[in-house]
Amino acid sequence: MKALERLEHALRRMPGVGPRQAERLASYFLRAAQGEVEEFVEAVLGVKKNVKLCRVCHAYSESDICSICADPDRDRSIICVVEDPQDIESIEKTGAFSGLYHVLHGAISPMEGRGAEQVKVKELLQRVQNAPVPVREVILATDPDTEGETTALYLADLLHGLVERVTRIGYGVPLGGDIDYIDEMTLGYSLKGRTKM
Amino acid sequence: MKALERLEHALRRMPGVGPRQAERLASYFLRAAQGEVEEFVEAVLGVKKNVKLCRVCHAYSESDICSICADPDRDRSIICVVEDPQDIESIEKTGAFSGLYHVLHGAISPMEGRGAEQVKVKELLQRVQNAPVPVREVILATDPDTEGETTALYLADLLHGLVERVTRIGYGVPLGGDIDYIDEMTLGYSLKGRTKM
Numbered sequence: 001m002k003a004l005e006r007l008e009h010a011l012r013r014m015p016g017v018g019p020r021q022a023e024r025l026a027s028y029f030l031r032a033a034q035g036e037v038e039e040f041v042e043a044v045l046g047v048k049k050n051v052k053l054c055r056v057c058h059a060y061s062e063s064d065i066c067s068i069c070a071d072p073d074r075d076r077s078i079i080c081v082v083e084d085p086q087d088i089e090s091i092e093k094t095g096a097f098s099g100l101y102h103v104l105h106g107a108i109s110p111m112e113g114r115g116a117e118q119v120k121v122k123e124l125l126q127r128v129q130n131a132p133v134p135v136r137e138v139i140l141a142t143d144p145d146t147e148g149e150t151t152a153l154y155l156a157d158l159l160h161g162l163v164e165r166v167t168r169i170g171y172g173v174p175l176g177g178d179i180d181y182i183d184e185m186t187l188g189y190s191l192k193g194r195t196k197m
Numbered sequence: 198m199k200a201l202e203r204l205e206h207a208l209r210r211m212p213g214v215g216p217r218q219a220e221r222l223a224s225y226f227l228r229a230a231q232g233e234v235e236e237f238v239e240a241v242l243g244v245k246k247n248v249k250l251c252r253v254c255h256a257y258s259e260s261d262i263c264s265i266c267a268d269p270d271r272d273r274s275i276i277c278v279v280e281d282p283q284d285i286e287s288i289e290k291t292g293a294f295s296g297l298y299h300v301l302h303g304a305i306s307p308m309e310g311r312g313a314e315q316v317k318v319k320e321l322l323q324r325v326q327n328a329p330v331p332v333r334e335v336i337l338a339t340d341p342d343t344e345g346e347t348t349a350l351y352l353a354d355l356l357h358g359l360v361e362r363v364t365r366i367g368y369g370v371p372l373g374g375d376i377d378y379i380d381e382m383t384l385g386y387s388l389k390g391r392t393k394m
Contacts, residue, residue, distance in 0.1 A: 002247075003240070003244045003246075003247040003248050003259060004244055004248055004257060004259075006240045006243060006244075007240040009240070010236060010237040010240040010241075013229075013233070014225050015221050015222070015225055016218060016221060021213060024212050024213060025211055025212070026244065027212075027281070027282070028210075029241055029244055029245065030245075030248060030282075032210075034245060036210070037241060037242070037245050039207060040207040040208075040210075040241070041241055041242060043203045043204040043206070043207040044204060044207075044226055044234060044237070045234070045238060046200045046203060046204070047200045047201055047203075047204045047223065048226065048227075049200075050199075051200050051201055051227060060201060060227060062199065084224070085224070086220055086224065
């Protein structure tokens with residue numbers, strides 16, 4: 001059963017999919033109507049074809065510049081730095097932030113051999129230095145875990161002198177958590193209660 | 198973000214995938230190398246193209262007749278009836294069975310409006326009646342839950358008179374479980390301790 005084994009192997013590369021879940025998903029594809037499977041495949045290929053990174057903030061976007069960066073009503077003097085594109089949606093839901101974002105696409109992790117070059121740090125510094133509207137504040141909203149804290153400290157060091165205020169989201173963020181999983185209320189508090197670094 | 202929403206929508210159709218897992222999986226596709234995504238898509242389409250149902254037992258197979266049905270060393274006088282193709286692998290692992298299989302592709306469920314016509318019952322009866330080697334025994338290895346028991350009782354009724362022995366896997370199968378998740382030891386016992394219906 002080469003075709004089935006090949007599919008299960010491909011499915012197991014996805015996050016959170018073990019051998020049993022791979023079997024269940026393979027069964028789903030076997031049972032699904034041909035049209036449904038083709039829709040799925042087109043959706044996967046469509047994302048690869050159409051979704052790119054915003055040229056300014058590196059969030060996922062179907063155009064050169066994402067809708068937040070292109071929005072004239074956003075406060076361009078404040079940038080909130082996050083690890084992952086999904087974090088933006090969580091922060092947007094709090095309604096507590098009206099500035100722009102910058103997505104690092106990861107955090108610095110000496111344990112995993114991931115340095116500043118592997119995440120979008122250089123791009124952040126260039127962006128701050130060349131911003132048409134001067135950046136007054138950078139909020140560091142990396143995850144409240146070891147890697148996120150390391151990254152925040154590293155960035156704070158680089159940004160002092162370039163911007164007036166470097167802040168870290170504070171109040172309410174539980175230690176060891178993942179920004180992406182925190183409820184809107186807590187995350188809203190953590191934005192309001194941010195502290196200077 | 199139409200493309201991304203479309204993909205998340207397609208992902209949520211898969212079993213066990215909620216909104217957060219759909220987001221994680223979509224991220225996986227966004228980050229994965231184009232080649233890896235193409236491999237995945239080819240594996241999905243390959244399964245739809247190459248995997249069909251065995252003409253005899255209705256298990257998944259890449260040829261007209263599956264490897265078990267085609268194996269001259271299997272005991273053709275005994276058929277083990279299962280709900281799902283995956284159940285075969287679990288039973289094969291016990292090493293306690295050397296006959297043939299018959300896959301129903303589901304169970305009879307009055308609650309969900311699924312009758313005998315929606316599963317491969319007619320095919321089982323025809324197979325038993327027209328078998329080149331007379332079928333001496335049918336083992337009913339449907340899941341030990343309400344639907345599986347209902348199906349077993351229904352099939353036992355139809356099969357009495359057509360075959361010498363109709364048996365139900367018994368000893369060791371925990372009630373309310375799913376055959377597919379039971380350890381090999383228990384499943385082996387349940388095959389050896391099967392009882393006449």
